[in-house]
Amino acid sequence: MVKYDDTPVKLMLYPAILFLVFGMSVGVYLAFNTFVFPDYFSGEYIHFGRVRPVHVGTVTLLWLLSANVALLYYLVPRLCGVPLWSVKMAYVSCALWWSSLILGVFSYPWGTNFGWEYAELPNWVSVIPTKYMTTIAWLLVAVNIFMTVIVRQYKKMYVSLWYAMGTMIWTTFTYITGSYAVNWVPEGISRVNVSFFYVHNLVGLIYTPMGLAIAYYFLPKLSNQPIYSHRLSMLGFWSIAFVYAWVGAHHIIHGPMSQWMQTTAIIFSVWLIIPVWAVVVNLSETLKPHWEKYSRSPPIRFIMMGNLFYLLTTLQGTTMALRNVNEITSKTDWIIGHAHISLYATFTFFAMAGIYQVIPVITKKSLWSARLAEWHFNLNLLGSVPFLLALWVGGFWQGMLWSTWATGTSYAEFHNSLTLLPFIETIADMRPFWILRGIGGVIILIANLIFVVNIFNTIVLKQERHEKQETPELAEAKVTS
Amino acid sequence: MSESKHPNPDHNSHHGFFHQLDTSAVLTVIGILILFAASVFVILLAPRFVDPTWTTPTSSYQVQMYEISDPNFYISTESSGSNTLQAVYHIKKDFTLLAFHESDTVRLVAPEELQPYITKVGDQTLKLTSRLLLLRHPQKSEAFDAVAAAEKVNTQLQEAWEKENPKWKEEKKVKPGFAVFELFAADGPEAFAAAPIEGNVENWVDDNFKLLDEPKQPYHKDSGVIYINNPVEYRISRFVFNDQEGWRYDPNGERIKSLEEFKGNAIGFRSRAELIALGEHIYAIEGCWYCHTDQTRTLVQDVVLNGSDSYPAPPSSASEYIYQKITFPGTRRIGPDMSRVGIKRPSRDWHKGHFWSPTTASKGSIMPAFRHFFDDDPRGTSKNQVGIPNYRFEAIYQYLMTKGTRITPPTQAWWLGKDPIQTKEIIEGQRRLPK
Numbered sequence: 001m002v003k004y005d006d007t008p009v010k011l012m013l014y015p016a017i018l019f020l021v022f023g024m025s026v027g028v029y030l031a032f033n034t035f036v037f038p039d040y041f042s043g044e045y046i047h048f049g050r051v052r053p054v055h056v057g058t059v060t061l062l063w064l065l066s067a068n069v070a071l072l073y074y075l076v077p078r079l080c081g082v083p084l085w086s087v088k089m090a091y092v093s094c095a096l097w098w099s100s101l102i103l104g105v106f107s108y109p110w111g112t113n114f115g116w117e118y119a120e121l122p123n124w125v126s127v128i129p130t131k132y133m134t135t136i137a138w139l140l141v142a143v144n145i146f147m148t149v150i151v152r153q154y155k156k157m158y159v160s161l162w163y164a165m166g167t168m169i170w171t172t173f174t175y176i177t178g179s180y181a182v183n184w185v186p187e188g189i190s191r192v193n194v195s196f197f198y199v200h201n202l203v204g205l206i207y208t209p210m211g212l213a214i215a216y217y218f219l220p221k222l223s224n225q226p227i228y229s230h231r232l233s234m235l236g237f238w239s240i241a242f243v244y245a246w247v248g249a250h251h252i253i254h255g256p257m258s259q260w261m262q263t264t265a266i267i268f269s270v271w272l273i274i275p276v277w278a279v280v281v282n283l284s285e286t287l288k289p290h291w292e293k294y295s296r297s298p299p300i301r302f303i304m305m306g307n308l309f310y311l312l313t314t315l316q317g318t319t320m321a322l323r324n325v326n327e328i329t330s331k332t333d334w335i336i337g338h339a340h341i342s343l344y345a346t347f348t349f350f351a352m353a354g355i356y357q358v359i360p361v362i363t364k365k366s367l368w369s370a371r372l373a374e375w376h377f378n379l380n381l382l383g384s385v386p387f388l389l390a391l392w393v394g395g396f397w398q399g400m401l402w403s404t405w406a407t408g409t410s411y412a413e414f415h416n417s418l419t420l421l422p423f424i425e426t427i428a429d430m431r432p433f434w435i436l437r438g439i440g441g442v443i444i445l446i447a448n449l450i451f452v453v454n455i456f457n458t459i460v461l462k463q464e465r466h467e468k469q470e471t472p473e474l475a476e477a478k479v480t481s
Numbered sequence: 482m483s484e485s486k487h488p489n490p491d492h493n494s495h496h497g498f499f500h501q502l503d504t505s506a507v508l509t510v511i512g513i514l515i516l517f518a519a520s521v522f523v524i525l526l527a528p529r530f531v532d533p534t535w536t537t538p539t540s541s542y543q544v545q546m547y548e549i550s551d552p553n554f555y556i557s558t559e560s561s562g563s564n565t566l567q568a569v570y571h572i573k574k575d576f577t578l579l580a581f582h583e584s585d586t587v588r589l590v591a592p593e594e595l596q597p598y599i600t601k602v603g604d605q606t607l608k609l610t611s612r613l614l615l616l617r618h619p620q621k622s623e624a625f626d627a628v629a630a631a632e633k634v635n636t637q638l639q640e641a642w643e644k645e646n647p648k649w650k651e652e653k654k655v656k657p658g659f660a661v662f663e664l665f666a667a668d669g670p671e672a673f674a675a676a677p678i679e680g681n682v683e684n685w686v687d688d689n690f691k692l693l694d695e696p697k698q699p700y701h702k703d704s705g706v707i708y709i710n711n712p713v714e715y716r717i718s719r720f721v722f723n724d725q726e727g728w729r730y731d732p733n734g735e736r737i738k739s740l741e742e743f744k745g746n747a748i749g750f751r752s753r754a755e756l757i758a759l760g761e762h763i764y765a766i767e768g769c770w771y772c773h774t775d776q777t778r779t780l781v782q783d784v785v786l787n788g789s790d791s792y793p794a795p796p797s798s799a800s801e802y803i804y805q806k807i808t809f810p811g812t813r814r815i816g817p818d819m820s821r822v823g824i825k826r827p828s829r830d831w832h833k834g835h836f837w838s839p840t841t842a843s844k845g846s847i848m849p850a851f852r853h854f855f856d857d858d859p860r861g862t863s864k865n866q867v868g869i870p871n872y873r874f875e876a877i878y879q880y881l882m883t884k885g886t887r888i889t890p891p892t893q894a895w896w897l898g899k900d901p902i903q904t905k906e907i908i909e910g911q912r913r914l915p916k
């Protein structure tokens with residue numbers, strides 16, 4: 001029996017869970033202070049433009065990416081049948097990771113924003129090279145995961161390992177492209193092109209393969225069912241590898257980008273249905289013989305609901321990439337809804353399911369409260385639906401309002417339409433949707449506060465409760481020893 | 482990879498690694514790398530060689546604005562407490578093109594050898610020079626008595642006018658005053674001249690002009706050029722108020738000795754290029770780009786939204802962005818698009834009021850107030866409704882004013898309906914797009 005040292009998992013996971021609720025609190029602050037009561041708290045360091053990247057950076061890097069790395073630290077050794085290649089290296093990586101990311105992300109309000117979407121992390125904060133530290137931290141993770149795979153005991157590689165290896169290569173490349181290479185190409189659209197390549201692949205080639213590695217590992221674990229088809233999962237893996245890198249330009253359809261690139265991106269965006277379909281079918285079929293487990297286990301519900309949202313997000317993504325749909329949805333709240341359904345309702349749900357499985361194993365204690373886990377899932381779903389619907393419906397509505405400016409046959413008529421419906425009106429019309437979004441956000445935040453309490457109590461209180469059954473003296477002796 | 486395929490089976494340190502790696506894992510890595518390399522080549526490397534608009538400027542006006550005009554157009558404020566913006570051209574010998582153009586109310590006097598540089602009223606061809614010539618209020622010197630010459634010109638003009646309007650006293654007309662300047666050759670390699678602070682396009686000529694000297698710079702050979710019209714030497718006077726030193730614009734004051742002094746702390750001029758770069762940085766760190774897009778898309782609603790009262794805005798092309806370190810095409814539009822704001826909102830005063838309090842300036846706006854673009858009124862004597870804009874305001878303002886104003890020369894501007902790609906004809910269905 002191999003002994004797994006799970007300290008690296010804990011070092012990555014525990015802070016990540018705290019940053020989940022912190023990042024969401026910032027999100028809720030923005031939802032209200034920008035959209036419901038615009039600029040109520042006003043000032044240089046707390047206005048929307050300076051705080052929004054803190055929300056995005058916290059939930060994407062400090063929460064989701066960190067939690068995913070933690071889960072990889074957990075599942076890769078177990079699938080390889082060997083301990084993590086180097087625990088010391090993981091410590092070094094963790095130290096660099098947290099210090100640079102915390103410093104980098106929370107420095108945005110003081111004007112360190114790098115200026116490219118999702119790549120806001122500054123090269124330097126004062127004398128501290130935050131971005132370079134993050135890069136080294138990631139490379140150490142990649143080396144560690146790769147070496148663990150290389151020295152593994154089990155010859156057969158489960159699909160999660162493929163995805164984990166893919167992630168290591170893709171993320172390294174994508175991250176370096178978006179954060180450094182963006183400045184190596186000529187100014188202007190060349191840089192925009194590199195940036196959108198990064199923006200899309202951040203989701204497509206970092207969070208997707210990591211999330212799928214997690215879902216493919218934890219669903220069979222949680223439900224005690226073998227995966228439906230390993231071959232289908234391979235199909236999904238290779239189509240991701242083939243398709244995702246090409247779709248970046250669909251972020252700038254109708255924009256100042258060469259038409260052939262837009263068309264290429266659209267074609268590949270349509271093909272994205274293939275990997276998604278492979279995953280959705282595979283996960284659903286895995287649970288099919290025992291659907292009753294869905295109603296019994298919140299983590300299984302997280303995975304299956306995440307699976308459903310994954311289907312939705314890609315159907316959306318594909319549809320949005322079509323020129324005529326893009327004309328309405330692009331640049332509206334729909335886009336924000338789309339970003340949240342993939343990173344929140346899909347990959348965060350996957351990660352939460354993983355955490356529910358991991359926590360009892362690494363702490364060697366059962367979960368503090370199963371009922372709170374139920375509440376966690378229910379409130380999450382209850383909050384996500386109004387949250388996402390508000391953004392989609394509102395965004396679509398806004399796009400339709402904008403399209404009224406195209407009614408008429410002469411410029412005078414077009415311009416008259418604009419006079420009848422000025423731009424500012426189309427913003428004012430969004431208010432009801434923004435209120436609904438804010439309410440959804442609050443519900444989600446409450447859900448995750450419950451989650452944090454539950455996990456915290458599992459880690460901390462569970463032991464004390466256990467020790468109360470012993471004599472006080474013994475308990476004290478244990479604490480001090 | 483199996484052991485037999487390994488080129489050197491005795492090499493022990495690698496032996497362990499590759500023994501563990503089965504073929505499928507190696508193929509995975511190689512496959513990913515090949516697929517990725519292909520897409521990276523097509524998507525990231527090829528386009529700029531395939532599509533020339535990614536690197537070619539829109540017009541020589543755009544090039545000259547960014548490379549010739551911006552680095553030599555300086556802005557500062559007088560230290561008089563009243564926020565008087567000052568704009569100054571930095572003129573360099575054999576570099577800056579100058580025109581000395583008489584008009585109905587402006588006349589120039591010059592010694593004989595400088596007469597050919599003056600474009601008289603009625604001249605068809607604009608005369609340009611890269612010599613370091615300047616205008617000043619007429620002064621008396623040994624070689625040339627400009628004061629007397631100016632007096633003479635003024636008298637002649639007024640007599641001529643009186644002849645044209647013999648009954649001017651009965652008709653209660655006011656005798657016009659004429660501004661007479663002296664054209665003189667300045668010493669040294671550089672000089673400073675007053676510039677207009679309003680407006681975001683430069684003087685441009687691409688028809689009927691003649692360069693009187695040999696072309697000294699590559700841009701002098703362009704089919705059109707940016708030039709400075711009637712540069713009047715910029716002078717300042719310094720003062721001491723209590724124990725504070727300050728300066729103000731004064732046509733009869735002292736000359737500015739060097740660029741170093743000009744940009745130093747005491748006078749504190751910054752070039753428009755520096756301000757635009759700073760403005761871009763501010764645009765990035767303030768997160769303007771999370772709510773404002775910077776692209777007019779090829780959609781009717783976009784060209785209408787950004788258009789003027791009579792003409793649609795041309796859609797953005799890749800070549801518009803080549804002078805920006807960071808480009809912010811944007812993914813979301815909950816504030817108006819920025820790509821044509823230099824034409825849609827050219828007023829500095831409007832932007833002042835808007836940055837101070839967006840919700841007041843445009844009802845229903847959700848934009849935060851940017852009070853940190855303003856200084857507190859230092860002595861509490863200002864009658865301004867808003868604070869005194871600081872350099873951050875000027876930087877973001879100058880950055881915004883580059884948007885949509887530099888695509889084509891002002892003589893070919895889209896807001897005059899001279900759109901090179903005929904946006905209006907296309908959206909009205911009068912012209913089909915080429916297949």
